[in-house]
Structure formats: structure tokens, C-alpha cells
Amino acid sequence: MSEPSPLLPVLDVRPVPDAADVFTAPNLPGWRPRLFGGQVLGQATVAASRTVPGDRPVHSLHAYFLRPGDPDVPVHFAVERLRDGRSFSARRVQALQNGVAILSGIASFQAPAEGLDHAEPAPRVPEPEELTSDLELLDAVDHPAARQLGRGRLTDVRHVEPAIYLRPGEERTARQAVWMRLEGVLPDDEGVHRAALAYASDFTVLEPVLRRHGLVWATPGLSVASLDHAMWWHRPARADEWFLYVAESPNAGGARGLSTARVYDRQRRLVASVAQEGMLRLP
Numbered sequence: 544m545s546e547p548s549p550l551l552p553v554l555d556v557r558p559v560p561d562a563a564d565v566f567t568a569p570n571l572p573g574w575r576p577r578l579f580g581g582q583v584l585g586q587a588t589v590a591a592s593r594t595v596p597g598d599r600p601v602h603s604l605h606a607y608f609l610r611p612g613d614p615d616v617p618v619h620f621a622v623e624r625l626r627d628g629r630s631f632s633a634r635r636v637q638a639l640q641n642g643v644a645i646l647s648g649i650a651s652f653q654a655p656a657e658g659l660d661h662a663e664p665a666p667r668v669p670e671p672e673e674l675t676s677d678l679e680l681l682d683a684v685d686h687p688a689a690r691q692l693g694r695g696r697l698t699d700v701r702h703v704e705p706a707i708y709l710r711p712g713e714e715r716t717a718r719q720a721v722w723m724r725l726e727g728v729l730p731d732d733e734g735v736h737r738a739a740l741a742y743a744s745d746f747t748v749l750e751p752v753l754r755r756h757g758l759v760w761a762t763p764g765l766s767v768a769s770l771d772h773a774m775w776w777h778r779p780a781r782a783d784e785w786f787l788y789v790a791e792s793p794n795a796g797g798a799r800g801l802s803t804a805r806v807y808d809r810q811r812r813l814v815a816s817v818a819q820e821g822m823l824r825l826p
Contacts (some may be wrong), residue, residue, distance in 0.1 A: 548727030548783055550697045553582060554738050556589040556620065564622040566590040570614050572695060578612025580769045581745030583638050583646050588738040590620035591634040591650040599632055599652040600733050600776070604741065606648025607771045616640045630654050662777070662813035663805060671722035671785045674701040680708065698743055699724045707750060707759045717755035717792040721747050722785050729783045739782035740806065740815055741774055749821045751792040752800030764826030770799065773818045780806070780814035787811075798824050 556568040568586050571579055588601055595601075612618065623635040631653050638646040677700040681693030703720040704712055712719075723743050729735050749767060758765065780786060790804035800823050806815035 545728045548697070548725050548729050548739075550585075550725055550727075550739060550742065551729065551735075554585055554589055554735060554742075556586050556593065558593070559619060564594055564624070566593060566620045566622070567617055568620075570618065571697075575614065575692075575695070578614050578618070578645070579745065580608055580612075580646075580772065581742040583608075583612060583618065584745060584772060584774075585738040585742035586618065587620055587636045587638055587646060587648055588650060588741050589734065591622050591636045592652070592734050592738075594622050594624055594634060595627075595632045595652045597734075599654050600779075601650050601737055602653045602777075603773070603775045604648055604650045605771075605773045606646055608646055608769050610640075610643065610645045611768070612638070612645045613640055618645070625649070630656060665787060665805075665807040665811040665813070666720060666789060668703045668720050668787065671699075671701050671724070674703065674722065676701055677706055677708075680706055684709070696746065697726050698746065699726060700746060702747075704754075707754055709759055709761050711757040711759055712754045715755055715757050717751045719747070719751055719754055719790055721788045721790075723788055724785045725783045727783065729781070733779050736780060736782045737776050740776070740780065740786070743782065744774060744788070744804070744806070744815070744817045745769060745772065745819070747788060748790055748802045748804055748817060748819045749792075749800060749823070751790050751802050752795050752821070752823060755792055755795070762825070766822070766824040768822045770820045770822055775816045776814070777816065778808075778812055778814045780808045780812070785809045786814065790817075795823070798822060 556566045559565040619639045625633040678693040701722040787807040804817040
């Protein structure tokens with residue numbers, strides 16, 4: 544029997560005593576000098592959902608990363624109840640460290656409803672079992688930071704195109720596809736899976752920008768930081784089963800790059816969409 548996902552303690556967002564609609568949760572182990580943005584996105588999603596009726600799952604989140612987060616300082620999530628309508632609820636959530644906001648966002652929740660239904664089809668790509676795990680690639684790099692990165696993500700990541708950690712892609716294309724799956728097993732809670740997808744959605748979303756310009760993550764002096772992040776959940780999906788993350792970059796300029804992504808489950812159903820702009824500076 545598989546073990547519970549090691550991400551579960553990170554998503555265990557709990558109320559702060561004697562503080563209305565304020566929550567906190569532990570940080571990921573310090574595998575990066577600053578907090579991973581996906582962690583804060585996932586936790587903010589859970590915190591906002593703690594103030595919404597359980598029959599209204601999150602369907603969209605729009606957030607700005609305001610400051611780098613410190614992995615050694617607890618994060619508090621202050622939720623403001625903006626509106627509760629007949630079908631939709633809206634919440635503002637701020638992630639705070641030392642009383643200062645590191646992320647600010649608005650999430651929307653909706654009671655299930657019937658309506659029009661269509662989706663962009665998934666591209667034809669190899670199955671994840673046919674691909675090499677990034678963990679194997681990073682374990683083979685003779686540097687402790689690479690191995691720490693691979694194991695610290697708590698996610699099995701498998702690039703369809705060759706990964707660009709050390710070597711640029713053969714083709715300077717602004718598109719790529721990646722299979723991902725959270726390690727371990729998550730509970731049968733749709734809200735947890737949607738938060739886990741938000742967590743994983745921040746791993747590779749900006750890579751099409753680098754790939755388009757023949758850059759790699761190990762480029763000397765390269766500085767990359769997420770500026771904002773938007774996510775829309777379309778259909779239920781499990782984050783502890785394989786999902787396909789198809790991303791492309793329509794634009795880069797002004798030391799910023801924009802990427803959009805579509806998330807498909809193993810059955811090739813479109814389950815979520817993502818957009819992120821990041822800062823990318825070269826020496």
C-alpha cells in the first residue's frame with residue numbers, strides 16, 4: 544500500500560488561535576533559499592476554502608507574488624470574505640510573514656452546475672512510463688543542490704522534450720509538455736487535489752520562455768522569479784495520478800516572460816488552465 548503524500552503536512556492549513564479567518568501551515572523543507580511559490584499558492588487555496596461551504600470547490604485563483612518568502616519564517620494566511628452569493632463565493636487571501644504580505648490573491652468558488660461543455664484536445668505525447676524521471680536526471684548531476692531539488696519537490700516530473708536543467712533543447716521552441724504526479728497518496732478530497740495541482744503548477748510553467756531562447760536553468764547569472772499566477776480549475780482530477788502539463792510562451796519582453804498552460808488528466812480530459820508572468824534577467 545502506498546504511503547500518504549509527503550505534501551499533506553504542508554497543505555494542513557489550520558486556524559490561528561484567537562484570530563478570525565487567519566490560518567497557518569508548515570513550510571516545505573528548505574531545499575531553496577526562498578519559499579517555493581507553488582507552496583504558497585497551494586496553501587492560500589486551502590486557507591480560502593476553509594471559509595467557504597464545502598459544496599463549493601475553488602474554480603479560479605488570481606494572485607501576485609509581492610516579496611520573496613523566507614523558508615525559516617512561518618506563513619500566515621489572512622482571508623477576507625468578499626461575497627457569498629447563491630452560486631459563487633469570493634475570498635481575498637494574503638500570505639504574510641512578519642506582518643508583511645508576500646502574496647495577495649482572490650479566489651472564487653462555485654457550487655456545481657450544468658452548462659455548456661467543450662475543451663481543447665490534448666496533444667499526442669508519449670506516456671509517462673516511456674519517459675525518464677527528472678529525479679534520475681538530477682541524481683546523476685554531481686552537485687548536492689541538484690539532488691536536493693529533485694527530491695525536495697515531492698513530485699515525479701517527466702519531460703516529454705529533453706529537460707533544460709544543464710543543456711538547452713535541440714529546438715528553440717516556446718512549447719513543451721511535462722507529465723507530473725505527486726508522490727504518495729492524497730485523500731479523496733477534491734479541495735486537496737485542487738490545492739496540490741496549484742502547488743505543482745509552478746514548477747515548469749516558465750520553462751518555455753527559457754527553451755525558446757536556448758537557455759538552461761544553470762545559465763550563469765540567470766535570475767528568475769514568478770510575478771503573478773492565475774489558475775482555473777475546470778474538472779475534478781487527482782494530483783497523485785499522472786497529469787499532463789502542456790505549456791507555451793506567447794511573449795517575452797521587458798525582462799518578463801509570459802507562459803500559459805493546460806493541464807490534462809491521464810484520460811486526456813482538460814482539468815485546469817494556468818497563466819504566469821515571470822521576471823527573467825540575464826547578466
